[in-house]
Amino acid sequence: MTTSEPGLQDPCTAPHFATSALITIDVQQDFLSEAPYGVPGTTxxxxxxxxxxxxxxxxxxxxxxxxxxxxxxxxxxDLVRRRLLKSGVRIAAPGSPGSQPADGIVPEGAPALDPELLLSGRPQRLGPYDHAVFKPRWGAFYRTCLEDLLRELGVDTLVFAGCNLPNCPRASIVQASERDFRVALVRDAVSQVTDSALTELAGIGVHLIEADALEGLLTEPVQAGWACH
Incomplete structure (x- = not known):
């Protein structure tokens, strides 16, 4: 996909890649395909x-x-998870190996996730461009510092990828749209994708892109044009 495609010319929803941020959702060891309670297709x-x-x-x-x-x-x-967790099952437990990001997702030499910092509601810096944020529910904006962090970074466009589109990525995308962020989804970098879900997301203004197109999109000069008011 390139910015010459018709959908990307809608001035009210077209991603501004020069002022974008990538949001990865739940890409942690315990949610990989091979984990006991992992999500198929995530690895x-x-x-x-x-x-x-x-x-x-x-x-x-x-x-x-x-x-x-x-x-x-x-x-x-979330309530639907509590019965399992109350039974003693440990999934993404604070400080556990299973809570850590999947290999190759955070920068080389990044610190381990700091559960005390993250559970307090503060972001953790993982590298020159990388941050971590804890979310207590499906959506990434519910009772989190994410919106404040993004506004501080001057971001108006969010590109989503990660684990289990029907649940957390989808909820986060809807919340982002409600906050007037421009939204894109990397459809080959998110698990549990269905054609119907992609059609529905496109219907609320989400732009669908491929991982291999991103390098070109991120380095394109800002396009001048009429603004959406």
Whole structure:
């Protein structure tokens, strides 16, 4: 996909890649395909996701890794998860290996996730362009610092990728749209994709792109044109 495609010319929804940030959702060891409670298809999207994060860093654009940290007993989890977590199952437990980002997603030499910092509602810096943010529910904006962080970074466009489109990425995309962010989805870098879901997201102004197109999109000069009011 290139910016010459008709959908990208809508001045009210067209992504501004020069002022964009990448949002990765729940790309953690315990959610990979092979994990006991993992999400099928998530390990398989890692190559495209690694290309995606690399393209954003190469362009000097922010990358925000939104993560889950389920406390013992599941008190900070969605209701549908609490019965499982109350049974003693540990998934993305704070400080555990399973809570850490998947290999190759954060910068080389990045610190481990800091559960105390993240659970307090503050972002964690993982590298020159990378940050982590904890979310307690499906959507990345619910009771989090994400919107404040993005506004501080001067971002008006969000590009989403990560784990399990029907749940957390979809909820986060809707929340982003409600906050008037321009939104794109890297469809080959998100798991559990269906044609119907992509059609529905396109219907609310989400632009669908491929990982291999990002490098060109992120380095294109800003296009002059009439603004949306």
């Amino acid at each position: 398989e999207i890692l190559p495209a996701l690694r290309r995606t994060v690399s393209a954003f860093r190469a362009a000097g654009r922010p990358v925000v890794h939104v993560v889950r940290l389920y406390e013992e007993g599941g008190g900070n989890a």
